Amino acid sequence: MKKPVFYHAGCPVCVNAEHDMIELIGRENIDIVHLGNDRSKISEAEKAGVQSVPALVTPNGNVLHINFGASLDDLKK
Template identity: 45%
Template sequence: MKSAIFYHAGCPICVDAESQFVTALDPKQYSVKVVHLAEEKDQLEAAKSAGVQSVPALVVEGQPFHINFGAAIADLA
């Protein structure tokens, strides 16, 4: 099982990306974790370490993919 972490901050663009993207991933291939960075601030460092610069973002097997633009991660600290 590959890992995918979806980082978001509850913004409308994040919600759109979650509903269209996270549910689109193949459940046979991916174990998906969803992290709300505005509520789980202890996860900010992990997100930054993975290269996440803005939300919404999906980290697939350690590689960050920024999906559209909701908010800069610097604004969530």
């Protein structure tokens, strides 16, 4: 099965969501792309329909945009 791809950009909210996704789905079952470190992947993410990060692109092509309703405290970290 094609793996889901988790796109993030290294912010604290993204990292928390990344840990949650790895715990839920399993590290070997998900591809992780850090768009801050690998900027060449940004266009790939855009083509997949990613509008914000963190986001999970599922094997069937749905894009799940994920957020915590990010609190200001999270953004201050």
